Amino acid sequence: TLFVALYSLFSLCTAVKTSDIKELHVKTVKRGEDVTMECNMSKVTNKNNLAWYRKSFGKVPQYLGRGYGKNNYIFEDEFKDSRFSMTVNDQKFDLKIIGTREDDGGEYFCGEVEANTIKFTSGTRLQFEGEEMKHSPTPGTVNNNTDSGTLQGSNCSDGEGDTSGYKSTISQDNNWIIALTMS
DSSP: OHHHHHHHHHHHHHSOOOOOOSSOEEEEEOTTOOEEEOOOOTTOSOGGGEEEEEEOTTSOOEEEEEEETTTEEEEOGGGOSTTEEEEESSSOEEEEESSOOGGGOEEEEEEEEETTEEEEEEEEEEEETTOOOOSOOOTTOOOTTTTEEEEESOOOOOSSSOOTTEEEEEETTEEEEEEEEOO
């Protein structure tokens, strides 16, 4: 039991490494429209390790899927829906949603996965016209509609690299931390 608790704590501390995301892109669409979210691949070391994640409002992050090989991708069971597709090649790793629905709203992150770490390379907030975002503030801002904000500081480290100087977005209604570098 102590081992399980320590292992869980270690896993939480190394689940997310720093990121090159300076701010989230915002895509505002009408319900039913198609949308494409681009992945920044400029600093990716292994394109076969890219994956997409979604953070829906008030929920924990979800793994959507990943690319493999050339022009191939696989989605998690929950996202095996003809509305979702990826463009996978040497220049692109984009996520497309056809006919957006209300439950598609949220923050989408593209990241490079290595062992038990994720380095997010880009992020997009998908929102709908005429609706205010209430749950997840943009990094570096405070959203007065929730008790959330951006805190400066350090966090757990796996001993591989410096974690000082990054920002963590922490929200009281969401128990998820995203480590973002600010250059």
